[in-house]
Amino acid sequence: MAKLLKNREILLVIAIAALLVAITLRFPGFVAPANLARVYNDTSILIILALGQMAVILTRCIDLSMAANLALCGMVAAMINAAFPGIPIPLVILVVVALGALLGSINGLLVWKLEIPPIVVTLGTLTIYRGTIFLLSKGAWINAHQMSDAFKALPRTSLIGFPVLSWLSVLAIAAVYILMTRTPVGRAFFAVGGNPHAAVYTGIDVGRTRFFAYCLSGGLAGLAGYLWVSRYAVAYVDIAAGFELDIIAACVIGGISIAGGIGSVGGAVLGSLFLGVIKNALPVINISPFAQLAISGTVIIIAVAVNARTEKRKGRVILKKAEAV
Amino acid sequence: MLQETTTSRMKPAVALEGISKSFPGVKALSGVSLALYPGSVTALIGENGAGKSTLVKILTGIYQPDGGTIRVDGEETHFPTAMAAAHAGVTAIHQETVLFDELSVAENIFLGHAPRGRFGLIDWTKLNNNARDLLRRVGADIDPTIRLRDLGIANKHMVAIARALSIDASVVIMDEPTAALSHKEIHELYELIDRLKADGKAILFISHKFDEIFRIADRYTVFRDGGMVGEGLIADVTQDQLVKMMVGRDVGQVFPKVDVAIGEPVLTVSGYRHPTEFEDINFELRRGEILGFYGLIGAGRSEFMQSLIGITRPSAGAVKLHGEVLVIRSPAEAIEAGIVYVPEERGRQGAIIGLPIFQNVTLPSLQKTSRAGFLKLANEFALARDYTQRLDLRAASLDQDVGTLSGGNQQKVVIAKWLATQPKVIILDEPTKGIDIGSKAAVHAFMSELAGQGLSVIMVSSEIPEIMGMADRVIVMREGRIAGRFERAELTAEKLVRAAAGIGEAA
Known part of the structure; x- marks a missing residue:
């Protein structure tokens, strides 16, 4: 599997490189290091979210509520800051990460204890979380002037040449990578998605593992909520509306199997970067936002088709080895 | 080799000649021939991997042969699609019947060729009446309007056979049709096969069970x-x-039973009951002992074992391990205590495809190989190497996906996984179901070895020869209760069958 995934990841790296070359032909400035760093920074939030979605998808579930969770946590962060500007920002972040994890745990509990299909649970909570934002804010916006300077400045603050926003996503990648490859619960994510029946017999609690995955995706959505609101310096009911689809798209492009059990942190990151490059490059080469949507959609379908073909090739390899062994 | 006598005068309904089929790197079939005669049952026999499934897929149009000819009633033909094979009158009934759970019985029978009424719409009255007629012909008492999912596996077979009759099939392929059937259902199937024979159908019967081959088949092909x-x-x-x-060799003694000195009691189960599945289960398991659990399918044996390892909760009952009372609330606790269960459906419940071999082996032992909550890959490799070597696993690398291994080697990975937890009690549920004779002998030898090392083994099996060949003691279950207990010395097949079926003075 490792080899195959590596192939898939190499394939993505090649695709991203080809994309960059194509863009450079039209607009050479795009690949300037400073601009690439900007593109990465711009994709950071998507990366953080895709990491959480990856864990959930690995366990054969899905989290449609991530963007709504993000918006709710972002609104709460903005409201706390507007009401009590003195509260240190790291504490605000801690609170919204905890809130996000709590919202995620509601998804997890419903999937675990009531055994409701994940798509239904998160479709429901998506609506509930959005509705809650409206109840909290009474539909009002929280604008830049209501936020403290520290609140808005943190993601932009430069640290060893890169903004804190970029560093936070790097930190999230490292943390999730360690979680996935070096802890029993990370291993359980793969096992539960790969073969839930077998996982039960090996002493893994399938429901609880899924619950953990939802807590992770919720916590990361909470972090992304603060980052989003502080970066764009505005909070309202509809922020990040529809962004859940970008998150899932990033995972799918990154080779994370919707059927569960197959995927990697590298895939989620590369899938996000691929979308990020497209989103940032198309405007500079004068392609309309509507064409952007169509292009994103086409890319998703191509990615799924390529992944499906890789799986098929794998099938033939099995036959060969079965004979050899 | 050819011993044509009575049937040589008859023309085969379908004949394969010199069929070859290769997959990249594998020659699945090389120049095989097979003739199926009207009114005759041909048994197709072979170990797993001998090419039986490939042949069935060629015969039903799923695979295309690389060489050779297919003749139907003497005419050379091709089956480019499954539909073409069906039109030529070849139909297959699979181990797990390929039917549609959410459709009605009648719809299943006539799917694709439903009787049409006015405007080309389906004539439901005619559909249900025709279905009723066909079901009567196969001797099945099934309401054609109920949904298929509400039927048991035996009745699903009946529906599949009715479907075969509805397309006027001349050749019926049955791929291990009795694998999931009870004794009574198997007998009904035999009667049905006799009726199909009388109707002049040519039947290809694939089975691992010799008793049924000798009961039902007229001809054989190996x-x-x-x-x-x-x-x-x-x-x-x-x-x-x-x-x-x-x-291709003498198997010698089929059951490599080794006499092991049986020691002190290890596991004591008393008063185990479940509201709907079983009650009053009491027994003792000793060190070095192989305790057989015999019974018909659905007698509650697997349900009891699953409850013993904490997948379901019993409503009452106590378990003692080495004299100490044990409360098991989850499989994790059972593994911790040293009781492991190797489930029946190893495909579905065994290896985790997508994880590499070593991760499959260490999955239930991660607590042992981890340090401070973090996985130690070096420890995992060491543990996996140790146990896969003991089982003589043949793999290029422990890092390769378990899905790339052959079935037999996957099974070794699953067994290595359980042994690596260093259990005291190992429960094997139908350990040799659906595997070929050579592999069976290996599993049995291995079981003896485990008992010899002082492990206590519970073997759930529905095969009488296996129970008689391997078990030191046998508990027979029927309808959720213990219906008989037998020592090895007093064991006879008749006693087992009587106890399991509830005939005569059982227990």
Whole structure:
């Protein structure tokens, strides 16, 4: 599997490189290091979210509520800051990460204890979380002037040449990578998605593992909520509306199997970067936002088709080895 | 090799000649021939991997042969699609019947060729009436309007056979049709096969069970390693000869039972009951003992075992391990205590495809190999290497996906996984179901070895020879209760069958 995934990841790296070359032909400035760093920074939030979605998808579930969770946590962060500007920002972040994890745990509990299909649970909570934002804010916006300077400045603050926003996503990648490859619960994510029946017999609690995955995706959505609101310096009911689809798209492009059990942190990151490059490059080469949507959609379908073909090739390899062994 | 007698005068309904089929790197079939005669049952026999499934797929149009010819009623033909094979009258009934759970019985029977009424719409009255007629013909008492999902596996077979009749099939392929059936259902199937024979159908019967081959088949064809190694009339052959053809060697003693000194009681179960599945289960398991659990399918054996390891909760009952009371609330706690369960459906419940071999092996032992909550890959590799070597696993690397291994080697990975937890009690549920004779002997030898090392083994099995050959003691279950207990010395097949079926003075 490792080899195959590596192939898939190499394939993505090649695709991203080809994309960059194509863009450079039209607009050479795009690949300037400073601009690439900007593109990465711009994709950071998507990366953080895709990491959480990856864990959930690995366990054969899905989290449609991530963007709504993000918006709710972002609104709460903005409201706390507007009401009590003195509260240190790291504490605000801690609170919204905890809130996000709590919202995620509601998804997890419903999937675990009531055994409701994940798509239904998160479709429901998506609506509930959005509705809650409206109840909290009474539909009002929280604008830049209501936020403290520290609140808005943190993601932009430069640290060893890169903004804190970029560093936070790097930190999230490292943390999730360690979680996935070096802890029993990370291993359980793969096992539960790969073969839930077998996982039960090996002493893994399938429901609880899924619950953990939802807590992770919720916590990361909470972090992304603060980052989003502080970066764009505005909070309202509809922020990040529809962004859940970008998150899932990033995972799918990154080779994370919707059927569960197959995927990697590298895939989620590369899938996000691929979308990020497209989103940032198309405007500079004068392609309309509507064409952007169509292009994103086409890319998703191509990615799924390529992944499906890789799986098929794998099938033939099995036959060969079965004979050899 | 050819011993044509009575049937040689008849023209085969379908004949395969010189069929070859290769997959990249594998020669699945090389120049095999097979003739199926009207009104006759041909048993296709061979170890797993001998090419039986490939042949069935060629016969039903799913695979295209690389060489050779297919003749239907003497005419050379091709089956480019499954539909073409069906139109030529070839139909297959699979181990797990490929039907549609959410459709009605009648719809399943007539899917694709439903009777049409006005405006080309389906004529439901006619559909249900025709279905009722067909079901009567196969001797099944099934309401054609109910949904298929509400039927048991035996009745699903009946529906599949009714479907075969509805398309006027002349050739019926049955791929291990009795694998999931109870005794009574198997007998009903035999009667149905007799009726199909009388109707002039040509039947290909694939089975691992010799008793049923000798009961039902007229002819046999034996495959080994993708080639045909023998064919003829069942009347002219003995079981030993067939086994020899299959394996190409003398299997010797089929059951490598080793006498092990049986020690102190290890596991004591008393008063185990479940509101709906079983009650009053009491027994003792000793060190070095193989305790057989015999019964018909659905007697509650697997349900009890699953409750013992904490997948379901019993409503009452106590378990003692080495004299200490044990409360098991989850499989994790059972593993911790040293009781492991190797489930029946190893495909579904065994290996985790997508994880590499070593991660499959260490999955239940991660607590042991981890340090401070973090996985130690070096420890995992060491543990996996240790146990896979003991089982003689043949793999290029422990890092490769378990899905790239053959079935037999996957099974070794699953067994290594359980042994690596260093259990005191190992429960094997149908350990040799659906595997070929050579592999069976290996599993049995291994079981003896485990008992010899002082492990206590519970073997759930529905095969009488296996129970008689391997068990030191046997508990027979029927309808959720213990219906008989037998020591090895007093064991006879008749006693087992009587106890399991509830005939006479059982227990």
